[in-house]
Amino acid sequence: MKTLTEPAIAVHQLRKTFGGRTAVDDVSFTVRPGTIVGLLGPNGAGKTTTMRILLGLASPDAGTALVGGEAYAALANPARTIGASLDAGGLHPGRTARQHLAIAAAMAQLPSARVTAVIDETGLAAAADRRIGGYSLGMRQRLSLAAALLGEPGILVLDEPANGLDPAGMRWLRTRLRSFADAGGAVLISSHVLGEIAQIADDVVVIAQGRVAAMGGLAELTASYSGDLEEFYLELTAETAEVR
């Protein structure tokens, strides 16, 4: 992992509307190297839209989202800088995990040895040559994480990576992300599993109705709630909890 510039992720006054509905409005936050930032919010709050803009998949109406000081589209080989897992999507059911990763490696001009390495790392070795169509959601999550780790990036952006993972998988994810951050990596992770975020995040950003409702160190933000992230989150988002 190469040394990251400070901050690893910088989102500044981001704004995005879809057909007149404001999905993200004036969202700003940073992710420093060596930290895990939990991106929280109710369904439709704007978390995924923020991530998609950061990853160059959608264009903002205003504001900037930079990765290591550069727009995603300007990265020479993004897979070596930032790995992303977006809700275990993008998996063709007719392909095997090995084929999926071989395609990803070819797109990022990575050696095929990396395919075997991430298959082993994510515990998919026994299922690597089976069709993805027969995978459980947890196995798909592991495969999606394997693809994110393929280029040995310094930054990870993970959208609901804990969905479908069994307890062993949750523990593996927690341990892996912690060691990743401890080695200087930066992680932006969105999740509705607040217990998981409470265990691994250093900082949290809470988005509600497209705007940042709160952000800061997890310990400071939850201090008045006896460190209970769920209490803090539910109180903060009580008025905006309904799906938009």
Next chain:
Amino acid sequence: MVRAELLKLRTVTGTWVALAIGVLGLLLTQVLTITVLPAIASGVIPGADIGDELGNLDPGSPGFQVAALNVLGGGGNSLGSVSITAIVVLILGLLVATTDYRFGGIVSTALAEPRRWRILGGKTAATAVTAALLGVVLSVICLGTLLVSTAVLPGVDLVVPAPDIAFTLMRGIAVVVLFALLGLAIGTLVRSQLAGVLVVIALLFVEPILQGLAQLLTGAVPLWAQLLPLSLGLSAIAGADAGLAIPPAVALLALAGIVALLLGLAGTVLRRRDL
């Protein structure tokens, strides 16, 4: 990107099914049009009196033999009709674009290569390579069935000179590549696999209908109707001796122009689109 796109194509069943149908479809139509029909017409195989109803069925004539080298199939009866192979070639290009959208793979692709024009460039090159290989296989089938028919049918010799055979087949391969790229452009624009297949089928069936209608109204096929993609492809393959209004080289260039225009439009849309 090209290697990755070729790998994507190789690892989905749809590609192999499309290629198999294209090859078997051509084989079937070739055997039927350049061996069975002439044999029935000449009485070698007993059957109905089909006379001149199906066009030139003289297997010894240069026109028949050049038409038999049409890699899209149909022999001398292909003009204005829809061949299985033409549908397959268009759908092959369509699959390159729409398979990525159908299962969300376009997101992985855009994450690996955020410069969208390069994505389309990779897909274009992979489609062209695959279509060219398919075109070579189709050419071998056309030439093989023609050689077999001239060997089997009594009193029939190969009368088309070797250079004419080579140029006809090469034009055919070029048309296969351009048709596949046309499918790629359509797929990139519409994204949905089902919608893309419907557009391709509509394109292939509406064109002959329009030409027939124009011919009924004006007594001849007007120039605009001959500048439609399917007609341009068939004019490009048919050769100068077929007596079509648009010479093969012009037809090939015009088809290439239409494909380039549509790919340019597809690239612009892809660059601006949120994924």
